Amino acid sequence: MNEDRARDRLEEILDGEEYQAYLSNDQGLFAGWWEKAKEWIRELLGNINPALEPTGSGASGILIILIVLVVVILLLFAFKAFQNGVRRRKFRSNKPLQSLNEMEWSYSRHLEEAEKQESVGNYSKATRHMFLALLLYFHEKEYLEARVWKTNWEYYDELRKVNQKWADRFFRLALFFDEAAYGERDVTEEEYVHYKEEAQGFLESEDL
Incomplete structure (x- = not known):
């Protein structure tokens, strides 16, 4: 019985206006950042060469590639730092x-x-x-x-x-x-x- 009440209460919270408004605001904020990032890419490529300015979908693809590259570079730096740390500890x-x-x-x-x-x-x-x-x-x-x-x-x-x-x-x-x-x-x-x-x-x- 207690589990049923807890489940019902959770459903009420998730369906409530306050939570839905919070979720919408959160998603809207992320969408806003995403659009600004795509706009930045379009402007950057447009300044380099107007012929390179991508469409909205093209900007999304370039942005995803850039994010992947940044993550890969950061992981490589982290691995190198870890490796150097191990070597220095052994050196000591x-x-x-x-x-x-x-x-x-x-x-x-x-x-x-x-x-x-x-x-x-x-x-x-x-x-x-x-x-x-x-x-x-x-x-x-x-x-x-x-x-x-x-x-x-x-x-x-x-x-x-x-x-x-x-x-x-x-x-x-x-x-x-x-x-x-x-x-x-x-x-x-x-x-x-x-x-x-x-x-x-x-x-x-x-x-x-």
Whole structure:
């Protein structure tokens, strides 16, 4: 009985003049916006070229296409921002030196190991040793202090106090290293060659 009364009461509200007036106003407002948007498109295209000015239905079609394009672009930006956020969080937590043994190697030995891995086509491991060579090179130059417990974010923070441009380049190399070292990216030969050139640009620079 209570359910029947509630249903009847709901029907009365929906059929009531106040609700119908509210609904009409709401729909009228939306229709008004839609017409203004179509008019804007007609004026815009008319200013560009009068021959391009569309009819009402043509303006509606163009407006729908524009809305779809805007939504797609916004979704792409949101996905990219999310992806960059994930990468930055990992950047703040991953530690490039996994053992004391890796730190005991000289940067030249890591370079030799990078060349060895490159020769057998293991570009992910080659990327790892190339990055560690760069890290220990900076350590030897006393631009930063390499430690097993430190993250790349901490190294970046130390390096930017020495030179912001170096730090920005290091940041990009470290992000790629993270993806290669933790199995998220199967590094191709072309990617490794570019990475190697970037890293060697540091090692061979006379400014360092």
